[in-house]
Amino acid sequence: MNFPVFIAGTGVISAIGNNVQQHLHALENGTAGMDNMTYLDSVHKHRLPVAEVKMSNEELAGLAGLPAYISRTALLSSIAAKEALEQSGINDIRQWRTGFISANTVGGMDKTENFFIDFLKDSRKGRLRNVVHHECGAATEITADHLGIKHYVSTISTACSSSANAIFLGARLIKQDILDVVVAGGTDALTKFTLNGFNTLMILDQQYCQPFDENRRGLNLGEGAGYIVMVSEKIALSLKQGPVCTLSGYCNANDAYHQTASSPDGTGSFLAMKGALEKSGLQPGDIDYINLHGTGTQNNDIAEGTAIKLLFKDRYPKMSSTKSFTGHTLGASGGIEAVFSVLSIQHGLVYPNLRFETPMKELPFTPETVFSKGQPINHVLSNSFGFGGNCSSLLFSKT
Amino acid sequence: MYIQAAAGISPQRSFEAILMQPECYTGNRLTCCEPDYAQLIDPRMIRRMSRIIKMGVAAAKECLQKAGWEMPDAIITGTAYGCLADTELFLSKMVENKEELLTPTAFIQSTHNTVGAQIALLLKCHNYNNTFVHRGFSFESALLDAVTLIKEEEISTALVGGVDEITPVSHAILSRFGLYRKDDTGSAALLDVPGKGTMAGEGALFFALSDHPSGNDYAKLDNVYTFYKPADIAEVKDHIVSFLQRNELQAQDIDLVISGENGDVSNDAVYTALKIGVWNTVPAVSFKQLCGEYPTAAGFALWLAVHILHTGKVPGLTPATRPRRVLIYNHYQHIHHSIYLLTAC
Numbered sequence: 071m072n073f074p075v076f077i078a079g080t081g082v083i084s085a086i087g088n089n090v091q092q093h094l095h096a097l098e099n100g101t102a103g104m105d106n107m108t109y110l111d112s113v114h115k116h117r118l119p120v121a122e123v124k125m126s127n128e129e130l131a132g133l134a135g136l137p138a139y140i141s142r143t144a145l146l147s148s149i150a151a152k153e154a155l156e157q158s159g160i161n162d163i164r165q166w167r168t169g170f171i172s173a174n175t176v177g178g179m180d181k182t183e184n185f186f187i188d189f190l191k192d193s194r195k196g197r198l199r200n201v202v203h204h205e206c207g208a209a210t211e212i213t214a215d216h217l218g219i220k221h222y223v224s225t226i227s228t229a230c231s232s233s234a235n236a237i238f239l240g241a242r243l244i245k246q247d248i249l250d251v252v253v254a255g256g257t258d259a260l261t262k263f264t265l266n267g268f269n270t271l272m273i274l275d276q277q278y279c280q281p282f283d284e285n286r287r288g289l290n291l292g293e294g295a296g297y298i299v300m301v302s303e304k305i306a307l308s309l310k311q312g313p314v315c316t317l318s319g320y321c322n323a324n325d326a327y328h329q330t331a332s333s334p335d336g337t338g339s340f341l342a343m344k345g346a347l348e349k350s351g352l353q354p355g356d357i358d359y360i361n362l363h364g365t366g367t368q369n370n371d372i373a374e375g376t377a378i379k380l381l382f383k384d385r386y387p388k389m390s391s392t393k394s395f396t397g398h399t400l401g402a403s404g405g406i407e408a409v410f411s412v413l414s415i416q417h418g419l420v421y422p423n424l425r426f427e428t429p430m431k432e433l434p435f436t437p438e439t440v441f442s443k444g445q446p447i448n449h450v451l452s453n454s455f456g457f458g459g460n461c462s463s464l465l466f467s468k469t
Numbered sequence: 470m471y472i473q474a475a476a477g478i479s480p481q482r483s484f485e486a487i488l489m490q491p492e493c494y495t496g497n498r499l500t501c502c503e504p505d506y507a508q509l510i511d512p513r514m515i516r517r518m519s520r521i522i523k524m525g526v527a528a529a530k531e532c533l534q535k536a537g538w539e540m541p542d543a544i545i546t547g548t549a550y551g552c553l554a555d556t557e558l559f560l561s562k563m564v565e566n567k568e569e570l571l572t573p574t575a576f577i578q579s580t581h582n583t584v585g586a587q588i589a590l591l592l593k594c595h596n597y598n599n600t601f602v603h604r605g606f607s608f609e610s611a612l613l614d615a616v617t618l619i620k621e622e623e624i625s626t627a628l629v630g631g632v633d634e635i636t637p638v639s640h641a642i643l644s645r646f647g648l649y650r651k652d653d654t655g656s657a658a659l660l661d662v663p664g665k666g667t668m669a670g671e672g673a674l675f676f677a678l679s680d681h682p683s684g685n686d687y688a689k690l691d692n693v694y695t696f697y698k699p700a701d702i703a704e705v706k707d708h709i710v711s712f713l714q715r716n717e718l719q720a721q722d723i724d725l726v727i728s729g730e731n732g733d734v735s736n737d738a739v740y741t742a743l744k745i746g747v748w749n750t751v752p753a754v755s756f757k758q759l760c761g762e763y764p765t766a767a768g769f770a771l772w773l774a775v776h777i778l779h780t781g782k783v784p785g786l787t788p789a790t791r792p793r794r795v796l797i798y799n800h801y802q803h804i805h806h807s808i809y810l811l812t813a814c
Binding site for chain 1: 544549550551556559560561563564565567568569571572573576577578579580581582583585586587589590592593594595596597598599600601602603604606607610614617618620621638641642645646695697698804
């Protein structure tokens with residue numbers, strides 16, 4: 071009961087594009103998605119830059135083929151998941167045991183926070199349709215129903231590592247022959263709730279973020295969704311276009327240090343990366359590129375960097391944080407970055423870590439600063455670390 | 470797969486107390502009987518914890534103590550609503566203060582994986598840690614995650630829990646959806662007096678799952694199966710009949726059915742149909758008169774089932790023989806259906 075897991079399709083929406091092609095274009099041209107806040111209505115709009123998907127809910131609803139009153143979280147999810155499934159070339163998912171495993175951190179909070187304005191004045195007030203999709207699972211079900219996926223549906227929420235864990239579970243259900251096809255990843259819309267939450271933690275950068283830079287000031291929040299389609303070997307062989315790569319390793323470990331802060335030596339990050347390598351049977355020297363968690367906060371980057379220093383000794387792979395393009399998309403980040411990892415293997419790409427200037431004095435390595443293509447990329451490690459010490463690493467390998 | 474121990478905080482004081490005299494509730498909600506947390510959690514930690522975190526961490530701690538475990542290989546929780554009180558607190562302050570002068574504590578603790586994370590922190594447990602938040606499948610997803618990890622031999626032990634709380638705000642909002650009784654039926658008569666709506670419930674139930682027998686296990690978990698949005702009662706029946714076939718069982722091989730009636734007429738029609746059409750010869754008991762209706766209520770049913778198999782005693786029923794095989798069937802709002810199969814050890 072240990073079947074290989076192939077990746078057959080990808081779909082993504084974020085501040086730098088509405089589909090995979092637009093993302094490839096933005097990544098190559100170094101176009102970051104941060105800007106002044108336009109769609110989210112917050113008192114912090116002139117102070118805190120964010121990486122918004124450049125469309126209103128009405129426009130997203132048009133693209134998704136769903137009503138505009140549902141949560142932005144679900145709209146983003148449906149658009150990216152649909153692209154992933156279409157791109158996979160699987161004609162009729164109903165003939166397979168198909169699952170949809172999605173992740174998010176605040177569900178329909180973008181609607182709930184507006185409902186609450188009226189509700190707090192009078193508990194009989196506030197439109198119920200703005201709170202009916204509050205639960206995290208509701209966004210998943212809207213997309214699953216939209217795609218016609220019924221066999222297995224689930225939602226994971228482990229803060230910023232959520233969608234890495236969703237992909238991890240999807241792969242395991244294929245390995246165990248419980249499912250044939252899994253669409254897995256995550257989604258999150260920007261909300262005032264998360265913006266203000268991160269603001270109280272004083273980890274939001276008032277400028278555009280500079281991950282892994284000595285003078286980093288914090289993170290920029292983003293939004294979006296990213297999914298990959300994983301299939302069993304049987305399905306992979308039946309597809310016209312061969313699979314791009316496999317998910318060869320994964321690991322979830324807990325830092326068990328603090329509810330929100332990472333341990334100084336990055337214990338959880340180290341264990342997650344080491345565990346993913348062990349699962350795949352690969353050595354640190356086999357890794358060609360690391361898509362860093364790299365939020366741009368003081369705490370994350372030193373913890374993650376220290377763990378990399380310890381694990382890779384003195385032979386460091388190329389690495390970068392694509393959050394310098396997309397901002398930190400929280401529950402979606404593991405999914406979006408899984409898509410970037412697959413594209414890296416597919417097209418031999420290494421992405422730049424935008425705005426990097428000064429090496430961190432504690433670290434003997436620096437992230438990539440230029441876009442390169444046609445590179446021999448066989449193995450990519452993708453890191454996602456979240457609140458509650460939740461650390462997950464995924465390893466993608468060329469077929 | 471063995472359930473080595475189970476512990477929980479629910480609207481009932483204990484399994485023994487249910488056998489003697491179950492707690493009864495009036496109005497439209499059942500509230501957890503909370504223990505003296507200082508016996509289970511460091512008082513310095515209790516001070517910062519909201520109610521759901523205390524309930525979850527205390528139940529987890531007690532479950533570990535009963536199993537005699539110091540460190541599980543995995544900590545997996547399921548919660549439909551997450552940490553509601555902290556979410557509401559931060560949200561209310563944000564609206565009232567117009568996004569100014571906020572403090573981080575409620576936001577930090579509002580994260581859905583807080584209970585699982587706090588257990589890890591308490592144990593200094595670096596192992597696998599995951600949280601499922603899929604409405605009426607939250608608890609089943611957590612259990613399936615543990616079962617598959619054990620089958621893959623990635624782990625040999627897992628602490629699995631289902632946690633949800635009622636807050637005044639969530640209760641007010643859910644009441645507006647017409648989910649709860651407007652009459653004074655009360656929990657004791659909830660399932661006997663048909664009506665519109667149910668009573669709200671809550672709970673934190675934890676289980677110590679192991680790949681090997683300990684010699685003193687509560688029960689053996691043979692199978693868990695879920696299905697989503699069946700078209701009609703006929704499809705529900707098909708799922709259950711084929712589940713039994715896959716497990717090479719006929720209805721009469723089951724000694725006891727634990728089913729999820731909640732007192733709402735439209736909700737309960739499917740249970741009645743199954744009683745007539747599938748397990749008409751099998752003794753059956755209900756559980757939501759004890760714990761109320763909530764998305765992870767099946768966790769309470771599992772807790773009840775393992776105690777029944779462990780002690781041979783069935784609340785509200787005097788069985789002819791000691792039950793050896795128990796089936797739980799539950800659905801949440803016709804959307805999320807689950808079946809559990811357990812045997813005595």
